[in-house]
Amino acid sequence: MSLSDYHYEVSHCHRCSYCKHMPFQLMKSQRFSAGCPSVAYRNFHSYSAGGKVILALSILEGRVKEYTETMADIVFECTMCGACQVKCRTYNYNLNVLEVMQELRIHLIENGQLIPEHLMVIEGLKREDNVFGEPKADRNKWLEGLNVKDINNEKADVLFHPGCRVCYDGEFWDNARGAVTILQEAGVDVGTAGKEDSCCGGRAYEMGFRGELVNYAEALASRIKASGATKLVTPCADCYGTFKALFPLVGQKLDVEILHITEYLDRLIKEGKIKLENEVPMKITYHDPCKLGRKGEPGILWEGEYKRVEPHIFAAVPEKPIKLGLNGCYDPPRDVLKAIPGVELVEMERNRAHSWCCGSGGGALEAFEDFSTWTALERVEEAKSTGAEAMVTACPWCERNFRDALEENDQKYEVYDVVDLVRKSMGR
Amino acid sequence: MPLSMPEEAYEELKKAVGERNVSIEPEVLETYSYMNGLAQGGVGFHWCRLPIGVVLPGTTEEVQKIVGICRKYKLKFKAHSSAWIGMAMAMTGNVIILDMRRMDKLEINDRDGYLVTESFPPAGVAQIEAMKKGLQPHLVGAGPNASNLASATSMQGTGGTSVRTSMNERNVLAVEWVLPNGEVLRLGSLNSPGAGWFCGDGPGPSLRGMMRGAVGQVGGNGVFTRVALKLYPWYGPEYRCGGEPPFYDSEEVPDSYLRYVVWDSHDNEAEALYKLGEAEIIDYNNRWAAGAFTSGITTSNQEYLEAEAAGEYKEKFGNGFWTFFMHAPSERAIAHRIKVFEKIIADTNGEILDTMIFGKRSYELALQNAVRAIWIAKAAYMPTSHNTGSMPMAYENIDQCFKHALPISLKAKETYARQDKILNEGVDNCYVCMDEDSHYIHIEHACLVEPWEPEAEPSAVAMAGMIEALARGIGPIYMSFPGSPRDMMRYMIYMGRIQNMIDPDSITDGMSAISKIIG
Ligand code: SF4
Ligand code: SF4
Numbered sequence: 001m002s003l004s005d006y007h008y009e010v011s012h013c014h015r016c017s018y019c020k021h022m023p024f025q026l027m028k029s030q031r032f033s034a035g036c037p038s039v040a041y042r043n044f045h046s047y048s049a050g051g052k053v054i055l056a057l058s059i060l061e062g063r064v065k066e067y068t069e070t071m072a073d074i075v076f077e078c079t080m081c082g083a084c085q086v087k088c089r090t091y092n093y094n095l096n097v098l099e100v101m102q103e104l105r106i107h108l109i110e111n112g113q114l115i116p117e118h119l120m121v122i123e124g125l126k127r128e129d130n131v132f133g134e135p136k137a138d139r140n141k142w143l144e145g146l147n148v149k150d151i152n153n154e155k156a157d158v159l160f161h162p163g164c165r166v167c168y169d170g171e172f173w174d175n176a177r178g179a180v181t182i183l184q185e186a187g188v189d190v191g192t193a194g195k196e197d198s199c200c201g202g203r204a205y206e207m208g209f210r211g212e213l214v215n216y217a218e219a220l221a222s223r224i225k226a227s228g229a230t231k232l233v234t235p236c237a238d239c240y241g242t243f244k245a246l247f248p249l250v251g252q253k254l255d256v257e258i259l260h261i262t263e264y265l266d267r268l269i270k271e272g273k274i275k276l277e278n279e280v281p282m283k284i285t286y287h288d289p290c291k292l293g294r295k296g297e298p299g300i301l302w303e304g305e306y307k308r309v310e311p312h313i314f315a316a317v318p319e320k321p322i323k324l325g326l327n328g329c330y331d332p333p334r335d336v337l338k339a340i341p342g343v344e345l346v347e348m349e350r351n352r353a354h355s356w357c358c359g360s361g362g363g364a365l366e367a368f369e370d371f372s373t374w375t376a377l378e379r380v381e382e383a384k385s386t387g388a389e390a391m392v393t394a395c396p397w398c399e400r401n402f403r404d405a406l407e408e409n410d411q412k413y414e415v416y417d418v419v420d421l422v423r424k425s426m427g428r
Numbered sequence: 429m430p431l432s433m434p435e436e437a438y439e440e441l442k443k444a445v446g447e448r449n450v451s452i453e454p455e456v457l458e459t460y461s462y463m464n465g466l467a468q469g470g471v472g473f474h475w476c477r478l479p480i481g482v483v484l485p486g487t488t489e490e491v492q493k494i495v496g497i498c499r500k501y502k503l504k505f506k507a508h509s510s511a512w513i514g515m516a517m518a519m520t521g522n523v524i525i526l527d528m529r530r531m532d533k534l535e536i537n538d539r540d541g542y543l544v545t546e547s548f549p550p551a552g553v554a555q556i557e558a559m560k561k562g563l564q565p566h567l568v569g570a571g572p573n574a575s576n577l578a579s580a581t582s583m584q585g586t587g588g589t590s591v592r593t594s595m596n597e598r599n600v601l602a603v604e605w606v607l608p609n610g611e612v613l614r615l616g617s618l619n620s621p622g623a624g625w626f627c628g629d630g631p632g633p634s635l636r637g638m639m640r641g642a643v644g645q646v647g648g649n650g651v652f653t654r655v656a657l658k659l660y661p662w663y664g665p666e667y668r669c670g671g672e673p674p675f676y677d678s679e680e681v682p683d684s685y686l687r688y689v690v691w692d693s694h695d696n697e698a699e700a701l702y703k704l705g706e707a708e709i710i711d712y713n714n715r716w717a718a719g720a721f722t723s724g725i726t727t728s729n730q731e732y733l734e735a736e737a738a739g740e741y742k743e744k745f746g747n748g749f750w751t752f753f754m755h756a757p758s759e760r761a762i763a764h765r766i767k768v769f770e771k772i773i774a775d776t777n778g779e780i781l782d783t784m785i786f787g788k789r790s791y792e793l794a795l796q797n798a799v800r801a802i803w804i805a806k807a808a809y810m811p812t813s814h815n816t817g818s819m820p821m822a823y824e825n826i827d828q829c830f831k832h833a834l835p836i837s838l839k840a841k842e843t844y845a846r847q848d849k850i851l852n853e854g855v856d857n858c859y860v861c862m863d864e865d866s867h868y869i870h871i872e873h874a875c876l877v878e879p880w881e882p883e884a885e886p887s888a889v890a891m892a893g894m895i896e897a898l899a900r901g902i903g904p905i906y907m908s909f910p911g912s913p914r915d916m917m918r919y920m921i922y923m924g925r926i927q928n929m930i931d932p933d934s935i936t937d938g939m940s941a942i943s944k945i946i947g
Contacts, residue, residue: 011474011879012813015464016805017510017573024552024572024800025669025676030534033553043484043529044451045511046459054462055455057474063458070453090674091806093728094813312851312878313811315729322727324673353673 001099003056003107008306008314010057012094019049019084019097022354032349032382035087037357037375038078046074049084049097056104067113075104076115077371080206080362081290086325086353094306094314096323105208117367118207125212129198130164139197142166142173148180149191151227156191158183158264159229159256161220163236164199165396171403172235172396178423179235179261186273188264190233193223202242202291207363210250213242217252224256235261235419237395238361240329241291245299260292262394262418266332269339276425279342284416285388286334286345287379287402288355289395294325325353333394333418340425346386348379356382358398365401376405380413390414392421433480433524437501441483441524444493449484449530456482460525463514464809465816473814473879476517479525486530488604488612488653495610495651498524499935506647506937509548509575513583515646523937526651528575536561536659537625542601543576544625544656551576552800559666563659566593567801569714569861569870581605581652583644586823586870588714588751588801590863591705593660597644598864600636601628601656608650608931615639618656625656638930641923648938649930663757667799674727675792678799683762684755686794688781689773690744697748698830700776704752705866707772709765712753712798715860716807718745719853720874723810724793724803725786732811741786742854751783753798808859808874812851816886818875819893820902823863829871832902834858837873840892849885851876 021027021035034040039048046055055074058064064071078101085098108114124133142162149156160180166172183190201216220243224232232254234240240260247254259267268274288294300321307317330352337345350356359365359375380402383391393399394417402415433452441450451457461478480503485491491507498505507526508516518525528547534554535544538561543554552572554565568579569587576596579585581603585596593599602618602625617623619632628636639649663683671677691697704710718741725741726732735741754769756762773780783794796802808815818841822833838855845852857874873893877886898913927938 008880013462013464014805014809014813015462016512016571016809018805021550021552021573023673023676024550024556024802025678025796027552027556030532030549030553030557033556043449043527044456044459044482045527046451046456051459054459057462058455058458063475064455068453068455071455074455074459086673091809092813093732093810306880308881309729309733311848311883312876312881313729313733314878314880315733315811319728319730326672 003103006100007060009095010053013053019088028349035083041371067111072113077368079357079364081357082295109208115367132168134168139167150194151191152194155228157189158231160192161234163239175419179419186268200239200242214250217247231257233259237289237292241295248299262333266335276340278425280340280424281342283344283388284390284392285383285386287393289398293328294353296328348382358401360397360401373405376401392416394418440497445490452481479518479523481524484530491606491651504937507651509578541659542656547577559662564662566596571801571805577655583646588712591710591713594864599658604654606651608935638926645938648936675789678795686753689750689778691778694830696776698826703772707768708865711755715750717748717856718742719857720807724807725789729811751794812876812878816875818873818889820897821872823870829869833871836896837893840889844889848883
């Protein structure tokens, strides 16, 4: 697909602005009524999903002829969180804003309108197979001292994919190591890809670089095939969403069960293979990472076109999958938290399919730091408003962004990963 | 007159509101020149005139500064909030759009039963905050996404709650208004130091009639920055909803009653509306027909086509159906209202239908509309995403609407639907709601059209409806214009004179250009 394949869709925006707000059915307060970080931060209509759709129409109809920095700002100062997709598709059959925004990014890149910070990421990725441009040789440092199978040498039932953030951010090592150990103690046959381990390609794709996703998807698919693994488990929501939702869009369906670590822990807890015995007396709230929740909805490659099926009715033929963030991973992390003795879980106003983004996605963290920080602090305010003493999430990117935003702004608030609390409860 | 933003004006605007709140970038301006449906003058489906700049004021003082800069450099201006109408975009050249998003303050005064809102807060947001205090505002028919201030001061203002909350113009208390000369005018009690917002008619000046006339001047009178609006009781608790998109799961509203009703003839339908209005028992109402219902209840164009082919909705709702919602402070009060309601419906040969008639979805549509007016937008746009409306759109007494406006638009639609110039969704897809316990009703006929359809020609329907309406002495477009063309002209002359007084230098980019010339 290319942007021009979306001409029909982008000429069907209602200009209703529903994409900017929480659904009015679920909205509970003015304070947390915003649905789109991008337009809430920049305020011009241009930055909303609807605005970007109009921009796409304008490009396709030749009204704007040059690719400019302003255009790139509009398109890329957005976390690609997909909240707008759920709101818009509820009311509009003829438009899938998230797909349009993705194609718009790719279109800009193809026409030379690059974001310099993103280009640096891509160059580093090409060189070292990770989004930080760090030495590839350091990728498995987090594993040192652990006794884990290397699937290049022996078969394992579960392939554990840590993701770039875990591999290159020492703060997450204890947690990742803890997760692997817990799985092993529960009798799971775990392995990693050893020196072959690499990026999933998801962040590059959302920066507009489709080719990187295609390459990494192919590489992982062949690794999995060779390993004989039946499950792919990751502690990173970003990678999870990439495997589940994005790989199918580039024609790569992994022949394996894809599980986020919280899904797997939930399963093992329910099967009695993991026992959570220690009290963790805490009132917490859970932040749904976008790519675990609404963007964890399994992707389906649609190849078709809008056709006139009756006078005045054009329809996607074959029918296009409806993306509303259904079937994302919402309950397993909550169920794990609820299974921990002493934990009191309270919900934020914007939750599940309507969760407010942490601000780190879509290349915003890399190129629009102020926006990313502002988005994270908005979420922290929402978490605090519940009375919870800590916010728990299930993605190292979210956790990193919350922590950095708090620190940069001299604020204090506890942020944990679900696995942190599981480890506390297990005395690890 | 300059045709792009003069450099000096741009610099002054940046100083006035901060650099990040002004844009003259072509890509940003593009996104302020699109409207769905028939764009200005019926010339196309999407594109309107480009403004020369967009500014985001954050305070009344900033609005004053912007107006001053516009005057200095002879630039026109127009303010908009949710901007969900072609007229919210630039109508002429040289226009600066004031996007009011940053003016989003909202206060609920539960002791005195009113809210004070800046220009932006959507009506749905105001409703959520008001409901926490056992109150609720008017909700405009467009939906909860539309600004409460806009429908009160500047444009239309009828909706499903109007039967109880009236047209929003009737709810206006004190007003803060930046005039086209840049001065702030405070209407009503706001003009007396310390008197607050409680009254629109004094001790300060009362100009609410001149402020908007029958319909509103859509930006032609300057910028309304704050307004106090009367609130109505909500007998609580707050409406709660959960579950998954797209239809969600509402919690039941205690001491309420929600039903669909159909009648066997327009005469009986009209008769019932008079009686229901006189009984003063209804809290939310709207009429639509099978087309809108099918649009609301389905989730894709394929599903829409399947539902149409099955014909179930058309069979039941083909000649229109009503949603009625009543809400009372006690079990006894609601029981009384239900009795009155059932008698009126029985006396007028109506049929009361459970809202679950077509399953959970049909119940959610009814309830979420009754409480939040939320599905109107989808019902009005699907499956083509384009609703150009047909004429006449009327705001009149019940007889006028049912004996004239509805049949005229039905006839026009039927002719053009047969020729595939518009979507044939069953012809009657007329939206009606009672206002002020049925002293008036508003009638507006959906006319769906797909711009990619080679035969599409919606403007012909509008024209046919307008010509016929004029011939019968009905206001062809919009409400409260006196019937005959001569009376209508008189109204426009009158409004034009007011406009010339308010904006003698024609600095605003309102809808009122024609009436100003006539005036
Ligand atoms: S993108 Fe969707 S929700 Fe946003 S304005 Fe357009 S139609 Fe409405
Ligand atoms: S993806 Fe998120 S930030 Fe981007 S336009 Fe949609 S809601 Fe806004």
